[in-house]
Amino acid sequence: MAQQAIEIPGQLESRIQSLAASAPTQPWLNNTEKELLKTEIKQLLKENNAQLVAHYYVDDDLQALAEETGGTVADSLEMANFGAQSDADMLVVCGVRFMGETSKMLSPEKTVLMPDLDATCSLDVGCPADEFAKFCAQHPDRTVLVYANTSAEVKAIADWVVTSGNALQIVRHLKEKGEKLIWAPDRHLGHWIQKETGIDMIRWQGHCIVHDEFKTFELQRLKKQHPKAKILVHPESPADVVDVADVVGSTKVLLGAVTSMPDKEFIVATDYGIFYKMQQMAPGKKLYIAPTGSKTQSCNSCAHCPWMAMNGLQNLRDCLKNRSGEVFVEEQVRIKALRSLERMLDFSRQAGLVKVAS
Numbered sequence: 001m002a003q004q005a006i007e008i009p010g011q012l013e014s015r016i017q018s019l020a021a022s023a024p025t026q027p028w029l030n031n032t033e034k035e036l037l038k039t040e041i042k043q044l045l046k047e048n049n050a051q052l053v054a055h056y057y058v059d060d061d062l063q064a065l066a067e068e069t070g071g072t073v074a075d076s077l078e079m080a081n082f083g084a085q086s087d088a089d090m091l092v093v094c095g096v097r098f099m100g101e102t103s104k105m106l107s108p109e110k111t112v113l114m115p116d117l118d119a120t121c122s123l124d125v126g127c128p129a130d131e132f133a134k135f136c137a138q139h140p141d142r143t144v145l146v147y148a149n150t151s152a153e154v155k156a157i158a159d160w161v162v163t164s165g166n167a168l169q170i171v172r173h174l175k176e177k178g179e180k181l182i183w184a185p186d187r188h189l190g191h192w193i194q195k196e197t198g199i200d201m202i203r204w205q206g207h208c209i210v211h212d213e214f215k216t217f218e219l220q221r222l223k224k225q226h227p228k229a230k231i232l233v234h235p236e237s238p239a240d241v242v243d244v245a246d247v248v249g250s251t252k253v254l255l256g257a258v259t260s261m262p263d264k265e266f267i268v269a270t271d272y273g274i275f276y277k278m279q280q281m282a283p284g285k286k287l288y289i290a291p292t293g294s295k296t297q298s299c300n301s302c303a304h305c306p307w308m309a310m311n312g313l314q315n316l317r318d319c320l321k322n323r324s325g326e327v328f329v330e331e332q333v334r335i336k337a338l339r340s341l342e343r344m345l346d347f348s349r350q351a352g353l354v355k356v357a358s
């Protein structure tokens, strides 16, 4: 069974590091400034019949605002589903670029804005469409499965798009049909899917700069300090970190674990933006951020995505006020990418993995 892994070139790695290091941070705001901005944003949302679609990893204020104003706070699967089923005229996506593109592709009639169009993702940057197309052309007998964290152009090459919330179910379905896969771009998620399903898979070697930094040694040290804590791990983390987890899964699965398990303490190996929702859903529980570095390792992310952190109240207000940060996807690309995206959403709705609008 093929389990070949395709290395990404060194210059792409340097580009990812340089983009992460230069991602701008949002200005610090006092409470009065925050309240004024929130009031203005609420008014602008009403005037534009707009809804906020926010990811679990963005700033707490943005998550709270999305909830207060009838938008959503969700993982990338539910974000895509929510936007597609929304009857708003405008979607304002607080997250990273591929999330805005996905919303636009599923809702071309809506205006889709983002606070900062430069908010990218190391997985997206690490999988350029031209390189990936060449690679796929060498394996025409394989079904092409890509993670949602990819550009519209990569989705246009794919047969299926998946998220961490539906990858196992979709891959098991493909395995039953006897299909062999090309997987891109996250190497750790691909390894985990392959291990869980046993499918024949060739993997691209991209990585998430946040999850790639979690360290087993440090995690075990924290566990010694909190022996009763259960370890929750997102599968974009390295295999040795996944191996020490009590629960492995998407952000939705990890949120479900904190609320449904009787345990009182959890060590969480994913972006700490999720703590807002975890504390809200399970207020009595103690949460510890999984360590990202040790004396021998460098910490690039400190458990928070530098591109998710580019979303703030000020640039959210600005994009609504000026109608800036609009997302466009070339129509030919959109039509091709839509096949793989709709396949994913149809499967997820039939499998009860996402809400279906009544």
Ligand code: SF4
Binding pocket: 057, 096, 120, 121, 122, 123, 149, 208, 209, 210, 211, 236, 271, 305, 306, 307, 308
């Ligand atoms: S946390 Fe990782 S996977 Fe998510 S947007 Fe940031 S770099 Fe991409």
